[in-house]
Amino acid sequence: MIQMKRPRLLQTRVQQDEIDWEAVYWEQMPRIYNFFRYRVADEALAEDLTATTFEKAWKAREGYRRDLSAFSTWLFTIARNTAADYFRQPRTEVPLDAAPEMAVFGGRPVEEAVQHEGDLLRLALLLTDLNAREREIIALKYGAELTNRAIADLLRISESNVGTILHRVVQRLRTQWEEARIDEP
């Protein structure tokens, strides 16, 4: 049996107690929230996932290693895992990318559906045709307002790759946006 090299992730953890969680919370919470808002296009769900992310981060705080990543990157890694966790759960509702014809209201009751802001519905429609990675990059860019560099770090792809994907996706979305736009008085 071949003994392989110990993976990097097994390296000794670094104690770090100097994180100002209060500052982190107020600084990052809106970004995390908007990441989820773009990711799931559902205000209530975005709030739930934001809360889950911070609770997970707090529970896992001793695992954070400053030498491996910026704190925001670490936090967004948790957020991304939280989102992945959500999307892997069997849902009672058909996911947006699974059934565009149901995307607008996700099978919700009328009363609940209309409690979602109109722009969330338009966002859901807009993002329906994107694949998961594209949607995630859009969420990180326009929801969380991360730089291409930060997104690249987070996704472990090159910054130019992020830029290329964004350019292609935004072009496509803009076309759809223009086509679908309804003239307003």
Next chain:
Amino acid sequence: MNPEDDFLSQFRKPPRPEFGRSLYQRLSKGENSMFLNPSIDAPQPSLNGRHGHVESRPARRWDTRLTLAAALIAMLLLVGVIAISMRPTPQAAPILLPPAQQEPTPEATAEAVPANPAITAENLDQLTRLAAFGQGYLQSIAWSPDGSTLALHTSVGIWIYSADDLSTPLYQVDLGADPVLTVFPIFSDDGGTLVYSQLGQIFLWDMETRQTTQINRSPDPQSIASIVQLALSPDGSLLAAADFRGEISILDVASGAVRSTINLFYNNVYLHSLDFNHDGTQLVISAADSPLLVLEDLTGEWQDWEGEPLIYGRDLQSEAGIQGIGFSPDGSRIIARVYNEVVLLDVATGEEVTRIDLTDPEVEEVQGGGGSKGGGGDLTFSPDGTQFATVDSQLRIWDIESGEARVLVEGIPGNPYATLGMVAFSPDWSRVAVVDALTLTLRLVDVATGDVLMSQDNHNFRSVQALTFTPDTERVVASSDSGVTRVWTLTDMEAEPVVLNNPSGSPFSGGQPVLIDPISGNITMLIEGQIHLVSPDSGEVVESWPLPDEGTGLPAGYGVYPMAYSPDGRWLAVGLSGDDTVAIYDRSSQERTPTILEVDNGMATNLTFNADGTQLALMISPSLFGPSVGGQQHFGVDLYAVGSWERVGQLEEFDSYLGRIAFSPQPGSALLVTSDNTQRFQLWDTANGERVALLSDDVQVNGFAFSPDGSLLAAAVYIFSEDGTPLTSELRFYDVATTELITALPGNFPASVMTFSADGALLCIGMGTGTVEVWGVTD
């Protein structure tokens, strides 16, 4: 931000201040507070994360969204009660509980609902649940190793079926008070045990004795994190459990003792799978952002495991991770899936043996070369090791030698990217159980031929969104957001419900209202832009006509379409969110061209006629697509005179979305009740626009209904603690005349809709778990 992509930036919003504060408070609780000196006056987040300042108004007592989440938990508690009350269940037919009894009996299921007196303020203490319908919605499936048994995990429990007869469950596994599983049930290799997890706890269900055993991973319940993956060793002696922190425990099944605790990850990780190899000496871990990690039992019996993991498939490491693995039948190969590739690795060396591209050229063509199939995780080897199956938008069987695939089950028509759903192969690979993600219908498919051997939709009934009695009170019509509408006959409880099928053959768009036509008695439904009148006897559509074109350019049915009949049945009003109008159909005419009522300040999201049929009330919310999009947001109730369709009044004291509205059914009454997003439950006098009473402002009203004489108002509510923790749920009854709360029955009521029968004797409650309860007064 580039102005070119402003259209994307505009969707960004700051979190609601209530949410920010509520979460802050939640994270500040107790000794384990996240913050050193928590203060509610802490800086308030702005949109871009820079600090703002908290305004001076007091914080809300709780946050609505967290309330909803908490409500879900409370809802699930009810499901547990339902699960208990429905155990064991000899029939798939709905269950009728005998009066004053909590446990159903086979005899009781055959009884008809007795003639009950009307529910009044005087006899509320005798109110009891008479019947419960529905088996919840499917969440996962597992096949026993001998292929004889299917375990279906639903929103209300685990139902055990003989694989040869999906029409009737053998029994229901008791999941206790909380039926939510964090890990789907898995069978032991000998089929004698079903293992599942609820939060941090692990349970072993003995299939023979029908008893459950709990395994505690730690004596300190507070230190236990939710388990996300489970694996049983082939001989059933060891259990590997991973929690969401990435911590993996290896436990002795017989004693429940923890043999080893391992955490290979430096932070939270999404763990895709845990798999023991064939002799139980290896445990393979796949996770996001990680190669395959293989633990070997270096110390024997996994006691205090301290070895180094082997790293396989380093080049397979990806953002999404290795999404599924399996072992070849001879144990010599690991098969791993990464996006649209399947890679076979040699177990002994970790070397790659072969790689198969799952890309479907046709799909690439559809998406303009931008993507391919993949992303799904399920992988299964055939018993002879020559084939494996992948599940994504299709179920495909692959030949390992040639790399060629055949499609066994097609995906959802018209959507090449839609996930097919859940799939489980029988151990001999003769049959595969497939749950369609869209319809949640379970099918048994012949693996060799692709023929559908059997199908059932007993569990295909999600959150109940519309509910009504037929005028004779003999039947209950319930529609769920899975698109299934069923008609249960109260006088013949053993009869299977009539399922109303979508006449177009495609799944319903879900959750639309169901009404009874007061003239013909037909069920009235609105499906995909068409109004259908359906016979409650046969389930057949007797008339259909299309809604007016809303001009949105979207497919028919995209929008919000509340419907209501006037009491005399002459008028049918349908709200159209696409252009902010209400279509009024005169049912006394054969003409199906409606009068169009234009709503100038938003869209009608709910509508109702008063008892006299002289007024139509519209619940107004900001537009989704219509002319008023972009204008000032408006919430309120508009009152229109029937016939002239002139607006005659408005209730405007709302600053948030309304939940529901309903007129008192008492003739001559102008009383209207509203529930809204700020938890205000209010009674109004539409004659003068004044509020009569604030019935409550500190509970979440999930559903409400007037009794037919208008004297009682029933409401299913959730009650929360200061920090948003669900405390309890109640079924409340208000005296409409005095507006006083008469009584509140404790329990769990995840109600989404409620209605009284016409004679006032029965109260029907549709639940978010896909069940329907009928309540009445017994002597």
